[in-house]
Amino acid sequence: LAKTTQPISMDSYEGQEVNITCSHNNIATNDYITWYQQFPSQGPRFIIQGYKTKVTNEVASLFIPADRKSSTLSLPRVSLSDTAVYYCLVGVNQAGTALIFGKGTTLSVSS
């Protein structure tokens, strides 16, 4: 599975847009990019998933350049409740294949 590199931590203020970039230089052709959010003592929560270009849902946007060697999770107008650890995962999207977690990015949102 491709290794991912993310910033260890980021700080933001309420109402700002936050962009978390993940590097995955060795991404394979069949790999998808998936982002999860985790609060303390809870299981990871699915945020968004994409293969190329841009994906948007009600929570976030995911930007993937043409070479797919990186991706950016964009959280619009964050609030205090968005303080969490965000994981970028890269892997084949098929049954039987586990997701391997990296260190993640700890986002701290202040008022």
Add this chain to the structure above:
Amino acid sequence: GAVVSQHPSWVICKSGTSVKIECRSLDFQATTMFWYRQFPKQSLMLMATSNEGSKATYEQGVEKDKFLINHASLTLSTLTVTSAHPEDSSFYICSARDSRLDIQYFGAGTRLSVL
């Protein structure tokens, strides 16, 4: 979205006893489920892949005789921590892939404290 239910959410046990953790996919079938362990301030570590109707596949360094996994149906996998010791205290999380949505969902986790 699909829901993966994990029970119990918190358990305390005495050293030497066994603890069973259940993981259920509530509205989809999962031929494969996954078990992770997470220590404080660390990321999730994959322990094993649970396969319905067959033996689980364990990651290197995970003792299969200590962490018994049973995947008896398409919606239920169990992890039994046998002869638990204080070093087994951790946060255990299961997950399952919803093939309709191509998304892997996670349970809420089980906090195990061994005294």
